[in-house]
Amino acid sequence: MTDLALQIRPEGPEDEEAIERLHERAFGPGRFARTAFRLRERGAATPELCFTASVGTLIVGSVRVSPILIGGAPALVLGPLAVEPAFEKRGIGAALTQRALEAARAGGHRLVLLVGDEPYYSRFGFARAPAGRLEMPAPVNPARLLVAELQPGALDGLEGRVMARRGLAPPAQAPGAAVRIETAS
Template identity: 75%
Template sequence: MTTLPLSILPERPEDAAPIERLHERAFGPGRFARTAFRLREGAEATPELCFTALVGTLLVGSIRLSPISLGEVPGLLLGPLAVDPAFEGRGIGAALIGRSLERAKADGHRLVILVGDEPYYARFGFARAPAGRLQMPAPVDPARLLAAELEPGALDGVAGQVVGRRG
């Protein structure tokens, strides 16, 4: 496998259009119907937790984290995480996740959830959320609702409706 000259940089306002095109390529038109998309409608992504991946000047990946409430507890929703299909399998998604979670932890955030595949996200500390404790705004396969504690014990006692929130 060839090593790519990859740069992970903070997302900038001028990245919005290229990121939207990336989302179209990576997720297609069905992305608007997903539960995670519905959660993000209620909250703007946290700018300091959003990053892009570039190979040279080509934007090939993006990650955003948005503020949510899990019952009464503040947290973050990871997503969307997108990698250009032509660049999948090269560690770009892992680099984006690592950078965003590192920054979230440094900024004092304690808990991150996402809807995704546990085998992929487990290496970043994600595991299935406790069954029945979190209610999403639309149906989600319980095996795909994952949580990562950025501080040990952050998920203890957390329960309730998951909703997007502003900053």
């Protein structure tokens, strides 16, 4: 990313419309059936974990991260991640993903899940979720169900239903502590 004055910054309410148009171009009309959209739709936004990439006033990329529950334990889902087609392959997707993961780690979050291509996301520490442990809200190709531990051992013992969570709970519990059960609405 040497030829453009790229800025990665937290998403603001003023970005909403441009991001919606970007999603339309990147994912098309079927996007609302995608897992990241579905898991997000009932969960509140997490502005501190969502970032946009811009060149001047033009929004060229966006990553969103939303709170979820996995078997009652707090976690995050990364996505949608989208880059304007004309700006692809310049490191924007990587810069957005890395920034979101750094912010999540700094916020004390322990685990991030996503549905996507392992060959792309493995560079950020994502790997296939252990077979059969996570129950997604809709059928998902297991090869595309990926998780990244932000803290070692975050996956240990984690299993159950994956669902949207409204608002960010305090950072996840230390290993061995009681799991706080929250109600998704």
